[in-house]
Amino acid sequence: MAVPQVPVRETASRVRVTSSDAPDAPAFEVRYERRGEGEPVVLLHGIGHHWQAWEPVLSVLSASHEVIAVDLPGFGTSPALPDGVPYALDSVVPLLARTLAALEVERPHLVGNSLGGLLALELAGLGHARSVTALSPAGFWTEPERRYAFGVLRGMRAGARALPDPLLRLLARSAAGRTALTSTIYARPGRRSPDAVVAETRALRAAEGFAPVLAEGRLPRSLFRRDLPDVPVTVAWGDRDRLLLRRQGARAKRVIPGARLVRLRDCGHVPMNDDPASVARVVLDTVRAG
Secondary structure, rough: OOOOOOOOOOOOOOEOOOOOOOOOOOOOOEEEEEEEEOEEEEEEOOOOHHHHHHHHHHHHHHOOOOOEEEEOOOOOOOOOOOOOOOOOHHHHHHHHHHHHOOOOOOOOEEEOHHHHHHHHHHHHHHHOOEEEEOOOOOOOHHHHHHHHHHHHHHHHHHHHHHHHHHHHHHHHHHHHHHHHHHHHOOOOOHHHHHHHHHHHHHHHHHHHOHHHHHHHHHHHHOOOOOOOOOOOOOOOOOOOOOOOOOOOHHEEEEEEEOOOOEEEOOOOOOHHOOOOHHHHHHHHHHHHHH
């Protein structure tokens, strides 16, 4: 399936998230893209990315569902969390639950990639999901695997920050340049459009949440360790994932025995672009189970 090379869209939609239970809690803002009608599906991207990572599957999903793709706090165009608010899971997950309430969606189907997959599973553990589709979710690594992945991510970030915009645009024009820029996360980087590669490299460069999320990820509490017996869960892993190796999927299955484990053939760490048809099918199958 060819990936439609649509222009990179920006979103003007934003929601200010406050707490009625704790009026003194700092408010924060989240940007998002909302399309379609039907049962709500919320999409959560990975570290350093932005909601546009989901663009290859948005049209298919929004044909039958209301789909909300968010920029997580400190990523994309969402501002960082307020000073003093940590990026620890036990802090961020309740904030995301408040975000769902502010968006007026109750127990949506959650779909997450990498960091977003871990966040989706954590939200489900607190009763905030009808189903979860986790694509190469974080939180199932061994310590050597974590060190390797974080080293790769830091290298990608350093490269994005060092690359001048004129050179970035030049590299993104060719399949070889896009491969050099994005082959760590895509199995088929040549399929990514030049505009998309430029936009996501800029998003990685500017991500205020990047460093604090990695700092929290070093701690044992970043591992996912609970079963989710009451929620349909699919864990899908690209067999060409070079960042979080696919054996972590088997580990996730041991933690969540009732989960469906799916292999995404010829897909990398961010599979939505490598095989949007397969990813959309996996998501919709899980949604129907919920």
